[in-house]
Amino acid sequence: MTLTKNKYYFEALDYFPYNMSECLDALNYALSYEPEDADSLCLMGRVYSEVLKDYETGKKYFEEAMQSNIANVNTPKFYIECLLSNEDYEEAEKLIEYALKMKGIDKAEILNCKSLLSERKGDNKKALEILKEARIFSYCRSTLDILDDREKLVQEKMPETNKKEETE
Incomplete structure (x- = not known):
């Protein structure tokens, strides 16, 4: 299943942000194969926060991604950017301090x-x-x-x- 999920995740990443219809199709397929995949959840958070400017929904996806894999180094940067755009400065500050301690970030x-x-x-x-x-x-x-x-x-x-x- 992981190979199939990765295939759809990479397709979604390739389409983002230029072809959102194809991106969302591929992303939904990836999440249907592995609903708790941190990278796919992070990309869905980016769709909501960066493209749709729906920061609250984006935050939910980012939170789910962090809960799914706390060590994923891809999620914090985009989550922080979402928090900053939504003017959630205290949350952003806490996440920044946590992220700076992550190995490999x-x-x-x-x-x-x-x-x-x-x-x-x-x-x-x-x-x-x-x-x-x-x-x-x-x-x-x-x-x-x-x-x-x-x-x-x-x-x-x-x-x-x-x-x-x-x-x-």
């Missing part, structure tokens, strides 16, 4: 989410500090580019006096 991605949390709370200076920490855990050019873009964005949002202090 991309810490740069999670720290980028933590920076976004600080920025959404209005603490741009802390957001910049976290982005600097995230650079330590960046092991590819694309991640560094993302962090550089985020850093520029946060700096542009800061008042002129704070910008001068940061550059000194």
Whole structure:
């Protein structure tokens, strides 16, 4: 059954987010073969949170994915992004702290989410500090580019006096 489930999961992943009809068909097949598959549940959460902007339903799928496999390193990043979009900052903060302790997780991605949390709370200076920490855990050019873009964005949002202090 796992091979069949994986086939449909990978099809769904391939279709996401460009062909949602085919994505949902494949995802429903994958979940029918293995209803507690964390990766399939996570992708369903992404469908609801990223495409449909139904954050509450997305959160339910992410919670189910976490309960199904607490060690799955794919779920926390997308779950955190859903929580941030839904302005569930306390939940996001707890999940970030948990995720940073997970073995094998991309810490740069999670720290980028933590920076976004600080920025959404209005603490741009802390957001910049976290982005600097995230650079330590960046092991590819694309991640560094993302962090550089985020850093520029946060700096542009800061008042002129704070910008001068940061550059000194």
